Amino acid sequence: MDSTLYGKAARVLELARSSGLTVATVESCTGGLIAATLTGVPGASDVFAGGLVVYSNALKTSLAGVPRTVLESYGAVSSQCAVALAQGGSKATGADLVVSVTGIAGPGGGSPEKPVGTTFFGIHLSGRTFWMRQVFGTIREQNRKASVLTALDAMISAMEHSFPSGFEEVDT
DSSP states (O other): OOHHHHHHHHHHHHHHHHHTOOEEEEESTTTTHHHHHHHTSTTGGGTEEEEEEOOSHHHHHHTTOOOHHHHHHHOSSSHHHHHHHHHHHHHHHOOSEEEEEEEOOSSSOOOSSSOTTEEEEEEEETTEEEEEEEEOOSOHHHHHHHHHHHHHHHHHHHHHHSSOTTOEEOOO
């Protein structure tokens, strides 16, 4: 495992332990890489509740509770979907902190409005939800790695500052 990612994952788990929190992931374009990175750290099982890989829209709805209307109105690659994934993941796993990611990893699938590399992240922590949009590049593996790094950084920021850097809070 990449030493930078391993260090970030270890920090996420350390912060969760010291805060008495459990963590979970809900992933689309990363296909479970965030969960795999977290569980690559020995002892993760004491705070990592689990992860959902919801690549298809059907599973986004049935497992993570994303309303069909969100997918129909905004698409799977949207802030609305990232928010619904994070909130639904919290309900599905019972975890205190949930990170979600949905995007276009590439090399195909982009559009002028949502080019390849467009990725949305959600964070749900203590009843508050945040989202962020990033546009990475056109190389699939680089986009997926950048998404894992962004998700881990967001989890760290949420636990250290209760507001992840670069994220906007959803009005509830």
